[in-house]
Amino acid sequence: MSELLKRTLSSIVFVPGILVLLYLGGVYFDALCLGLSMVLVYEWLNLWRGYAVRKGLKFQELVFISVGVIYIGLAMHKFWTLKDIQHKQFMTFLIVWTTDVGAYIFGKKFGKTPFSPVISPKKTWEGFWGGVCVCVVICSAVMYAQLAELLPYTGASSFLYNFFSGITLFSTLVFSIRFMFYSIFAHLGDLLESWVKRYVGVKDSSQLIPGHGGFLDRFDSFLAVCCAYYVKDILHSCGIFF
Known part of the structure; x- marks a missing residue:
């Protein structure tokens, strides 16, 4: 079985599974958070176990671990x-998936300028900004759709009318800044993990x-996006809202 086929089949099972657990909520959501936290911490420790066997652990590696x-715990708690x-x-x-898909498509089609040649040679600036733009457009559209359901129009007013009624210069600016902020964090999270894998010597x-x-x-x-929520909370406490 080719890697592309494996990847596709895994996504077909994996993504709907997550969405179902999110929809069910309650104890199912608790189970998702707990199970995911345990698996992520296990993988993180296992990465360093292999490194320790090969090279041993110095103080800085213990700090990294x-x-x-703590990073995984805080993100999952948020x-x-x-x-x-x-x-x-x-x-x-949705922020994560649109950033990832946008970066892949734009990077594949237009990617020429290396984003981080040492840490992740395949990533490009074209893919980076392509991911950000796709995230901003799709996530903003979803937010406008949510606003359309809240607008007080009834009777002959259609959903599309409500949708476009919510689009203003201010809302567009706010949504663009918000999702650009989160999308950049998504890219940085990917880059951080690439650096760790390069450090410990695994693919x-x-x-x-x-x-x-x-x-x-x-x-x-x-x-990284979950941790970005903490940063946004701090900015809000300083009077910076978006």
Whole structure:
């Protein structure tokens, strides 16, 4: 079976599975957060176990390991706090998926300028900004659709009328800044995991997801976006809103 076929089949099973658990919510959402946290921490520690066998661990590596566990824990806790905000749970994954798909398409089609040749030679600036733009456009459209459901139009007013009524210069600017912010964090999360894998000398964090590598390979951007929510909270406390 080719890697592309494995990747496609895994996505067909994996993505709907996550969406179903998000939709069911409650104990199912708790199970998703707990199970994912355990798998991610396991993969993280297992990465360094192999490194320790080959080279041993110095103080800085012990610090890396500890910080990584805290990073995963904080990110997953932040996601768990979205338990009663179902649309934000979905938006978190949508930010990650649209950034990833946009970066892949634009990088494949137009990629020429290396983004980080040392850490991840295949990534390009064209892919980076392509991912950001796709994320901004699709996620903003979803937000406008959510606004359309809240607008007080009834009777002959159609959903499309409500949808476009919500589009203003201010809302477009706010959504663009918001999703650009999150998408950049998604890219940085991917880059961070690439650096770690290069440091420990492995290609994938594990082989738990056929065609995709490990859960850390698939959720590196997700963890970064969840941590971006903390940064946004801090900015809000400083009076910066978007």
